[in-house]
Amino acid sequence: MDISLILSNILNPPVLFFFLGVTAVLVKSDLEIPAPIPKLFSLYLLFAIGFKGGVELIKSGITQEVILTLLAAISMACIVPLYTFFILKLRLDTYDAAAIAATYGSISAVTFITASAFLTELNIDFDGYMVAALALMESPAIIVGLILVNLFTVNEKREFAWSEVLQEAFLNSSVFLLVGSLLIGMLTGEHGWQVLEPFTQGLFYGVLTFFLLDMGLVAAKRIKDLQKTGLFLISFAILIPIVNAGIGLLIARFINMPQGDALLFSVLCASASYIAVPAAMRLTVPEANPSLYVSTALAVTFPFNIIVGIPLYLYGINLLWR
Helix, strand or coil: CHEEEEEEEHHHHHHHHHHHHHHHHCCCCCCCCCCCCCCHHHHHHHHHHHHHHHHHHHCCCCCHHHHHHHHHHHHHHHHEEEEEHHHCCCCCCHHHHHHHHHHCCCHHHHHHHHHHHHHHHHCCCCCCHHHHHHHHCCCHHHHHHHHHHHHCCCCCCCCCCCCHHHHHHHHHHHHHHHHHHHHHHHHHHHHHHHHHHHHHHHHHHHHHHHHHHHHHHHHHHHHHHHCCHHHHHHHHHHHHHHHHHHHHHHHHHHHCCCCCHHHHHHHHCCCCCCCCHHHHHHHHCCCCCCHHHHHHHHHHHHHHHHHHHHHHHHHHCCCCCC
8 A cells, every 4th residue: 555645644734633632632731622613613514515515416417327326325324234233243232233333334424524635635536426425324324223223122112203213313413404505505506606615615624624623632532432342342443444445445346436436435435423323322222332332433433534544445446446
């Protein structure tokens, strides 16, 4: 693997600020970001990436390539929780296995945005409709996770308020804002982009950098939770993203995605949710231990992907597309 790919990723300002946040916790600095600000930045990033994706989607149109990509995205969001659940069941109970499987079947929007910034830095083009794939992969894993809990706890009476489950899966703030921004971008097109470009483009990297600084602080604080998980879950949190990304790359090659789109698709397959799915699992599967599914996704998989995973997956693309 070309070490320059890893260096070009690590030496991006947003990733370096992630390390700065981690370092602040490790050296016991009192650096902190007030709670409402990271939430605001998260909403901004979803809005900006969704709006830009909608503008680009209306330019490209709904082609066969777009449809195949979106179908592949939904399929992976449903399939990943299935096989990861049975792997996790080797060491964990049904509740924890289902919650973690749902977490890894869903996606991390910030990892996707970081990969987009990496591609932009390397001048590799990618299509805006990948944001639609991002939006479609957020929710199905939650539904699959709950179905798995129902199937494998047949001796216990469990009643879900499915209306609440579906609302949490499809109408949570991140999904709602992302899809809404995508639709508004499609409706307003190039004119809308010109009007909002100073806000959606000019501020984007600064906000991403500040948000990753906060993510570094949060991830470092979650490291201590990993002492409870043992080597099994730590290994899982590193190896499963590589496996998922590999499957994603094979699918991308089969349907002939451009290289930039293939990287974003593989990153979606490899990432794990630490916002939407944990919120849904706390509501519907209170028996699952949040420290397991949050710490593995946030303290292991997220930093692995943004530091090593993204350039590793691009290296795989360079080999497969050669």
